[in-house]
Amino acid sequence: MADVHPSAIVYPGTVLGEGVKVLENAVVGKQPTLSPRSTTKREPLPPARIGDGAIVSTGAIVFAGTTIGARVILGDQSCVRERVEIGDDVVVGRGSLVENDTTIGALTKIQAEAYITAYSTLEDNVFIAPCVVTTNDNYMGRTEKRHGEMRGPTIRRGARVGGGAILCPGIEIGEEAFVGAGAVVTKDVPPRALVVGNPARVLREVPESELLDR
């Protein structure tokens, strides 16, 4: 049985797992709204699926076509767009946005006010600090071919990205790498490397004591 606050809106067809909580004013399973300029006729997306024990917090929004794993916490005022796959035990912090067509692995933590752009891949056990910025469009809306060219980041297992860091489009952050707070990452970061600065440069390796597999 799910526990849905009377002020929440859960669209018909949405699959809520055992013990799911949907808090005040949350909206779950909404279809994307067609742009008034859009000429395509879109089929409705399949319903959202929320895993056992997950929490959709106050004012959060989950789109249709998205699957949320077990025991996931979507923070207050957060938003998860359509066609997103979120693994078990993930946290999406308060106010954060996960854009469409993104995959997030189990146990990954996205802290508050972060921005995960469309077409991103975050593997397992990734840590995204507050206010991290990701991007996916080198041309910022200026080329005809842009849809094929939009590439979000790939953030490998166990990587950590510090507060307010910015990732340029298509960047890969290697396994267990560490991006310092405020770094502006303009090229790929090797596994276990620790980078800082604007533009980000490798400073040293992540110490053994901080690795997942130590």
Place this chain on the structure above:
Amino acid sequence: MADVHPSAIVYPGTVLGEGVKVLENAVVGKQPTLSPRSTTKREPLPPARIGDGAIVSTGAIVFAGTTIGARVILGDQSCVRERVEIGDDVVVGRGSLVENDTTIGALTKIQAEAYITAYSTLEDNVFIAPCVVTTNDNYMGRTEKRHGEMRGPTIRRGARVGGGAILCPGIEIGEEAFVGAGAVVTKDVPPRALVVGNPARVLREVPESELLDR
């Protein structure tokens, strides 16, 4: 006819154009709330006006005294303050805030989680990437004369500002200029210049192939 979700609040007098959609929990036409310290007696602002085909998405807020053009999309959980003029076909991304007394030209795109400060001017066809920060107060609240001194940015036609970039108060970004992701812009950027870094420096010109008028 407008399509207003039953959970949305549209204040009396608000003008909703043909085909406007107001989604779940949106609030349209609210008056600013007087600060408890305020001693001025303010007249109510004129009603908000929302153009034909515009969409006010889930949880978004539009203040009174503001005019929104045709086919504008205000993203989920965004907010547009009072005395703002937004042209046709503009997008204000999810979670973004447009502060009071700001003007935004037609076809401009503001992506998610951006902050457009009070007294800003964005011309036509501007692109604001996610999480861009603008500012308008060099003294950060510390001078008596500050109200006369607050100056937001002026962002000229076709300029693009990258993800997480920060604009200092009163900056002008020239026509078709390009501010790289994470740049901290401390002085005006010439037309067509591409700037990066903290503080931002000119790196090169924007290539012909990316200009609007090519």
Place this chain on the structure above:
Amino acid sequence: MADVHPSAIVYPGTVLGEGVKVLENAVVGKQPTLSPRSTTKREPLPPARIGDGAIVSTGAIVFAGTTIGARVILGDQSCVRERVEIGDDVVVGRGSLVENDTTIGALTKIQAEAYITAYSTLEDNVFIAPCVVTTNDNYMGRTEKRHGEMRGPTIRRGARVGGGAILCPGIEIGEEAFVGAGAVVTKDVPPRALVVGNPARVLREVPESELLDR
């Protein structure tokens, strides 16, 4: 008498002072939701207390266990977590988050979209510009001892922190210091120092004319 909009939710026991306003869709006094992984049995927190003349704006959230001073303004879509103490005449800007176990002194202004991490101390008359980022965890979730090690910033009386600036964990910003827009602060800032850059370096002293006690 308080003035609570019919769409707002105020939990039983919440103490609303004289003249408090709670606007559309705000949620006041909510208990933290236990993580589905949590095994601790927590007592409910004491009710939230909102001081005379305070305003809880549209869509804002205030947790139980938190005390808000007189004439405080919590902006639209902002959020204040549990066990926070906010002094009189404070402003928390639109969309900003104040995390748990934080203390904020009288007359401090936090502008829009800022992030105040858990275990922070902001003294009186502090100015936090839009989109400021604070952090409290050098290990980003990777050590067993981390709870004892999480340290937010200490921001002394009259200090000002510029737009989009980032403070590393445990940083102290001295009295009347000035952190420039976009600075990445990796070590303590002396009183009255003005710092800029990534990493932030002292540029000069704050001029006498901008001090609180001039």
